[in-house]
Amino acid sequence: MSENVNQQSLPSHIAYIMDGNGRWAISRGLPRAAGHRAGVSAFKRVLSRTVERGVGVITFYVFSTENWKRPRHEVMALMGLLYEYLEREKEELMKMRVRFHVMGDLAPLSRRLKRKILEVENYTSGNPYLLNFALNYGGRDEIVAAVNRLISEGKTEVTKEDIDSALYTAGCPDPDLVVRTSGELRLSNFLTWQTAYSELYFTNTLWPDMTAADVDLAIDAYSKRKRRFGGA
Numbered sequence: 001m002s003e004n005v006n007q008q009s010l011p012s013h014i015a016y017i018m019d020g021n022g023r024w025a026i027s028r029g030l031p032r033a034a035g036h037r038a039g040v041s042a043f044k045r046v047l048s049r050t051v052e053r054g055v056g057v058i059t060f061y062v063f064s065t066e067n068w069k070r071p072r073h074e075v076m077a078l079m080g081l082l083y084e085y086l087e088r089e090k091e092e093l094m095k096m097r098v099r100f101h102v103m104g105d106l107a108p109l110s111r112r113l114k115r116k117i118l119e120v121e122n123y124t125s126g127n128p129y130l131l132n133f134a135l136n137y138g139g140r141d142e143i144v145a146a147v148n149r150l151i152s153e154g155k156t157e158v159t160k161e162d163i164d165s166a167l168y169t170a171g172c173p174d175p176d177l178v179v180r181t182s183g184e185l186r187l188s189n190f191l192t193w194q195t196a197y198s199e200l201y202f203t204n205t206l207w208p209d210m211t212a213a214d215v216d217l218a219i220d221a222y223s224k225r226k227r228r229f230g231g232a
């Protein structure tokens with residue numbers, strides 16, 4: 001039970017791969033966008049429970065660099081949900097004491113969405129909990145961009161620490177736990193560098209069905225793992 005989990009074994013950073021929105025919708029005879037809408041409700045439940053459990057950094061894979069390949073109307077629906085969420089939930093983020101931060105290349109997003117993102121990032125910037133949205137994000141692109149930045153700064157050789165400091169997650173602990181829903185067993189270009197020693201938790205639950213109890217199950221499973229980081 002979650003009550004018995006030792007506070008020391010709580011993850012400092014959980015990263016969620018929100019998968020299964022499409023299947024959730026199709027199984028109900030609904031358009032995929034309805035699955036994404038239900039996915040936003042699940043996201044709010046998961047965020048709120050994860051913060052309640054005292055996890056300081058929480059990252060969600062919202063939109064990958066590969067997701068542009070989806071039909072235009074689905075991409076538009078996702079961007080619309082994102083805008084709507086930021087517009088409506090700014091105050092809720094303040095109540096939860098959450099700082100909103102986007103990781104990813106914002107260049108292809110609409111000016112309106114970019115403005116909204118910057119507005120909410122600035123508005124929440126003083127809060128202690130960190131909420132990262134991986135948006136137009138790709139793990140390999142992130143590493144390539146980091147190395148190119150270091151080269152442009154004059155480096156001819158780089159260290160792990162140099163790369164750490166040039167990633168979107170600079171200054172942020174690596175994810176202790178990655179949770180992926182919907183039964184898919186892969187990381188899909190998510191936090192490729194940062195997940196080298198992350199514990200992975202897979203559940204068959206489709207993302208829109210995720211509840212606070214499912215967050216507790218993942219954290220409880222994590223607390224029973226023995227992490228060795230390559231040691232004995």
Ligand code: FPP
Nearest residue numbers: 018019020021022023039040043062082085
């Ligand atoms: C994967 O499910 C999910 C996504 C590509 C998008 C996730 C985005 C959200 C839950 C909403 C984002 C907005 C906010 C405010 C958090 P899938 O569509 O690939 O599902 P499938 O594998 O069943 O087809």
